[in-house]
Amino acid sequence: MRTYGNPVIPGFHPDPSVCRVGDDYYLVCSSFEYFPGIPLFHSRDLVHWRQIGNVLDRPGQLALPDDVPASGGVYAPTIRHHDGIFHVVTTAVGAGGTFLVTAERPEGPWSDPVWIDLPGIDPDLAWDENGDCWCAMAGVTAARIDPRTGEVLEGPLPTWSGTGLRDPEAPHLYRVGDWWYLLIAEGGTALGHGISAARARSPRGPWEPAPGNPLLSHRGTGLPVQCTGHGDLVRAADGGWWMVLLGTRPRGYFPEFHVLGRETFLVPVEWADGWPRLGPVRERHPAPAAWAPVQPPPARDDFTGTELAPHWISPRRRPAGCWSLTERPGWLTLAATGDSTDLPGHTFVGRRQQHHDCRAAVLLDAGPSARAGLSVRLDEAHHYDLEVAGGAASVIARIGPVRQCVASHPVPAGPVTLAVDIRATRNPPPLSGPDAIAFSVETSEGLVRPATLDGRYLASEVAGGFTGRVLGMYVTEGRAAFDWFSYESVG
Incomplete structure (x- = not known):
């Protein structure tokens, strides 16, 4: 059957x-x-x-x-x-x-x-x-x-x-x-x-x-x-x-x-x-009588089109001046419209997390005057960011009223690959969260894994509300370009 x-x-x-x-x-x-x-x-x-x-x-x-x-x-x-x-x-x-x-x-x-x-x-x-x-x-x-x-x-x-x-x-x-x-x-x-x-x-x-x-x-x-x-x-x-x-x-x-x-x-x-x-x-x-297998959508967006794919979303609005697929062909260029991911009005383009076990990664070229990164977002008060600025990649946790830099690692100038690996907790012990969110940074000098965070703080049972996690790219200072964004289930 x-x-x-x-x-x-x-x-x-x-x-x-x-x-x-x-x-x-x-x-x-x-x-x-x-x-x-x-x-x-x-x-x-x-x-x-x-x-x-x-x-x-x-x-x-x-x-x-x-x-x-x-x-x-x-x-x-x-x-x-x-x-x-x-x-x-x-x-x-x-x-x-x-x-x-x-x-x-x-x-x-x-x-x-x-x-x-x-x-x-x-x-x-x-x-x-x-x-x-x-x-x-x-x-x-x-x-x-x-x-x-x-x-x-x-x-x-x-x-x-x-x-x-x-x-x-x-x-x-x-x-x-x-x-x-x-x-x-x-x-x-x-x-x-x-x-x-x-x-x-x-x-x-x-x-x-x-x-x-x-x-x-x-x-x-x-x-x-x-x-x-x-x-x-x-x-x-x-x-x-x-x-x-x-x-x-x-x-x-x-x-x-x-x-x-x-x-x-x-x-x-x-x-x-x-x-x-x-x-x-x-x-x-x-299955319904009309059931027929179909090919799943590609796991990677290389930003080679003239418009963003329909699954890309932004909080509240996406002004025309904050994003471009033509400024640097083959890259998504984002310009800052707000100076913090903790407040409405910042530039963010993301997609929904759809699997408990998944990996998302981007190739980011931030430049010397930009502040940009990869975020796991529930809302402005509950998100984890892997941010590149001032020659360092930092993992920043915002949980309710608390914002903390959890870890930081120097990175050389030039493109850098940022990734987040999310894995559901198996056979959880008491006081265990639903999943672990691990961040990694890869440059010409090698791979580092600066931090792994408990996923419970990016859950509706903690944050409240009606939405779910969104994984995305953001800029809060200057301009930055993203060559590709990949998302895949690893379950």
């Missing part, structure tokens, strides 16, 4: 939403404070996903100011296809509220935002048999809107807010047969997370809760996948049903730590007695 492995999109890819158009599937995730916003993926089998762009890829669509905190920004998008048009609706927390963008093709271009005056987060879109568009919001409420203008035509109306657990959110409305189904998450997005459902004959209700609620929750279990919730249903081309949802893979000794953020998982769905049924999220499940 063919099986697939979970998560289907590893690393910091939470709050997944999916739609099918013919034989093609399209999926979006939350991006929070990062730009470009809302990564967009394509698949032909629901298992193998390739990022084809970002929905919010222009400053005119998404302008996050410096006072948007880490884990603020773009929350829980929903993607739907209706009357030949793709729609994505989302909320920019701290930057304007709920808005809708559209495109004729998933690759874009996507429109400028159409703002919707509805309170809450986690917006959803569904169309009824009359062609009316309904927008459900966390809380849970639903309103009839005009998707072309954002005008609220009716509501918001109270719907069904779950079984009484905290934080009813992530509503999705579906018309299946003669019933409308409302899927929500409740219990909080941490270990109490779960998915529940209700149904009605109309989006206006009244709502009948599913007798088996929650339909899915891993709370109180010892399963390797935890925090399961925030799901979205999709019907496959062969008539089968599936759900994408978020979960975490904690590591280390109690209380355990998840460092990759909330990831995207896939589970099969069956219908019985008029209700969706789904079991626990396993690390392996029987």
